[in-house]
Amino acid sequence: MLAFVAAVLFAIAFIIHVTETSTDLVFAPTSLMFLGLALLALHVGGIGTGWAARGRSRSRRR
Numbered sequence: 001m002l003a004f005v006a007a008v009l010f011a012i013a014f015i016i017h018v019t020e021t022s023t024d025l026v027f028a029p030t031s032l033m034f035l036g037l038a039l040l041a042l043h044v045g046g047i048g049t050g051w052a053a054r055g056r057s058r059s060r061r062r
Contacts, residue, residue, distance in 0.1 A: 002043035009036035 013032035016023060025031065042048060 002039045002048045006036040006039040006043065009033075009039070 009032045013029040013036065015021075016027070016032070017029040
């Protein structure tokens with residue numbers, strides 16, 4: 001999930017950079033790139049990968 005958000009931030013940063021749109025400092029392409037890299041690092045580190053609901057496994061029932 002975090003990797004998808006990072007990919008969207010990279011795409012937005014790329015579009016802002018290519019179109020040379022004037023934005024605030026918070027939405028500058030470099031700021032969005034750093035935020036995307038932070039989210040990507042969290043994803044690679046394993047944060048956010050265990051968001052699935054955990055229940056009893058049906059394969060153990062007899």
